[in-house]
Amino acid sequence: MARLVVLYRMPKDTAAFDRYYRSTHIPLAKKLPGLRKYEISSGGISTPGGAADLHLVATLHFDSIADIQSAFASPEGQAAAGDLANFADGGVDLYLFDTEEV
Template structure:
């Protein structure tokens, strides 16, 4: 299994971000080929010391790293990546990695 974690910074308008993300971006991202699971944070993102700088975290799961690379080479993956420019006014960081159960 491999994961893509997207950390969204605090947007200019959190309410508009949340509405767009749920109504437009999630349905678009769910068309990405090879996507096995899509999770998002619910409520405030915290650290042990208090509030985090992140507004929302998304975790997308794929079979392996090659599946993530193929996903973002697809038209659907490119459309989802380009969509970030529309709503992610607080920025977005992406991390891609293999996972293992321990």
Template sequence: MAKVLVLYKKPKNAEAFDKHYASVHIPLAKKIPGLKKYDISTGGVGAPTGPSEVHLVATLYFDSMEALQAGLASSEGKAAAGDLANFADGGAELYFFDTKDV
């Protein structure tokens, strides 16, 4: 299974971020072809040293790296990526990787 991990940094306005994310970004992302599962963190995101600078963590699941790449390259994937500028003013880090069960 391939995954996209998105770490959204603390925004200037958390309430506005959360509202846009729930009402606009999630529906856009859920349209990405090949997306099998999509989950997000709830509550604060901590680190071993205490609170972190991360506001929200999102994980998107695909059957393979090829499916992930095709999904992100699709018009729906581009629309979701383009939406980041509309709400993620604290910045976002995206990571793509394949996984295996151990």
């Protein structure tokens, strides 16, 4: 299995971010070819030392990194990636990696 973890930094307007993310971005991202599961954080995000400067964490599950790369090369992936500029004004980081159960 592989994961794409998306870290959304604190936006200027959290309520506007949340509305847009749920009504527009999630439906776009759920069209990604090969997407197996889509999870988002609920509530505040913190570190062992206290509050983090993150507003939301999204974890998207795929079968492989190649599937993630293929998904973002697709028209649906281009639409989802292009949409980030419409609401993620606080900044966003994307990480993709394989996983193994231990």
